Amino acid sequence: MKTFVALFLSTAAFAAAACIIYWFSSHEYAGTLFLGFMCCALGFAAAYAIFFERNARLAGDDPQVDQKERSGEDVGIVTKATPWPVVLAFSVAWLFIGLIWSDFMIFTGIAAILLCCWRLAAESARVGHERVWTEDGPEDAT
């Protein structure tokens, strides 16, 4: 986490410096805003890590830890195969094209996106696909 924070803070500091120098060398709004947003976004990520994830203990952050010590740790829910992200991608494209050409496409696109979101949320709620670390590495718990 320290490396993460250092990375984001140093890049945010660079963006802040570039933003100030750019403003005084050009007095141009668009670029100053871009660089300002960049500084804020990176600073926000660093601040989140500093204030809310201070006590996070990631497996990857400990240089001496072994697989065995992390045995049994949950590494998240994984759906092995699902059509809904594919349907969602088509629905988003359908909606975007509809914004130019047809109200019908907009309404059906929104409906399809909502349907996909519902199905994806239902998938996430299902139990039975956790993966855990074992002594040898990550494995399916089911």
Add this chain to the structure above:
Amino acid sequence: MTHWLTSTNHKSIGILYMMTTLLFFGIAGILSLVIRLQLARPDQNIVGPHAYNQIFTLHGTAMIFLVIAPFAFGLGNYLVPLQIGAPDMAYPRLNLFGVYLFMISGFTIFAGVFAQGGAAASGWTAYAPLSTIQAGTGAGQDLWCIGIMLNAIATITVAINFAATILLYRAPGMTMWRMPIFTWEILATALLILMAFPSLSVAMAELLLSRHYGAHFFDPQYGGNVVLYQHLFWFFGHPEVYVMILPYFGVISEVVAVFSQKPLYGYVGMVLSAFAIAGLSMGVWAHHMFTTGVVANGFFSGMSFLIAIPTGVKYWNWIGTMWRGRLRLTTPMLFAIGFLSNFLIGGITGVMVASPPIDYHVEDSYFLIAHFHYTLGGGALFAVFAAVYFWMPKMFGIKLNELLGKINFWLFFIGFNVTFIPWFFMGIEGMPRRVFTYPAMGDLPWLNAVSSVGAGIMTLGVIAFLLNVAFSKLESKVREPLANDPWGGGFSLEWATSCPPPEFNFHALPPIRSERPVWDMMHPELAELRS
């Protein structure tokens, strides 16, 4: 097949990305051959001016948005979890969504070919007001804008996934300073995407609003700003150049180290230079706008020159890695060396055009496009081939034939230089980019003819590659299965698992105590000595 197409496994998704980019590479390659055929002789009319505009627009769009960067995303999808010892990407379903949105974006852009008035014809940059004129371009330009917007969203999803996976999903013991260089470069790329791509989405939204809803963002007559589009586009566009090259710096670092049979020289320098390049690239966007006369040329010129320093650090480290190494000139290594020589030409000419007096002279000429073809074609494409030859055994259990591989390399390398070196001279003689024909004046006719012959030689190189894939696939059926590390001397974790890897990547992970765990596993006595 259905299961494979809807699988959330990062390896299936990575392969889907790479296969799709190879399809678009084929299409873009055919389009470039049509361009070279049209320009082979002066005053030709094989394709008319409007068709020519569509062809170079689609060629540029495909190579930038659908081939070079997405191939790296496919490669990253496949390799990053393997290199950091993770079972999958952090958000597998978002990953699946991203790859399909990327595919749909490509087909949406190309669907313009069937629209009334044809495909988009305002270049891959789609500058306003050229792209906002309704009469000039029809539905093809709309489909282009929508396709690019979808592409931007897909790219942002893949960047979120890379960043989250690398920051949070590393295996026990895999600290950030033990990650392979390729993974570091992918992390830098992901952060660059998250900063730069929203600007592209905004630019496309404003174009569509201008074309269909009467907005006047870029029209000074109504209080708009004519260079606002250029600011928005290049705030994305220049970092995009590094999105297209940083992952391939990672590829070259991996290949050079393995085939020099030495650990990478200057690991920390490599990491810091990647982030220095990424950071600086966010502050150079308007060096594409020197000739507008309304940007701070000094600021952008200075920032552009600075990028040469971390890039020089990378070259120093690659040469340092090869220095006194036991070089094995395999096909991936040849492509890596080809990358180093071509990208050097692209980089040095980049420093030249970062100087406003030179840029004013060569802006929008063939000199400029020779420069960026050397960086992205001579750089990224050579690294694509290096990556394919290097990791194909891991992905498919197929090791490509070395003899055909070397024929592939030499044809592509010679063809590439014969094609693009004449462009520098054409540019200096004043040949502008994006012209569908030219008069028989000065050296232009023979320089163009030579360039077209070079394109033919490059095509033969690609044919040699396709033959190699077919031949090696057949050969693999009668060969013994490959060892975990078929090249020998691999450093990172992907070489600790089978070819191809099992569903969750590893049956057993080796202990991770340095940035080269597989090497430590193979040489425990030396690892002990070092620790």
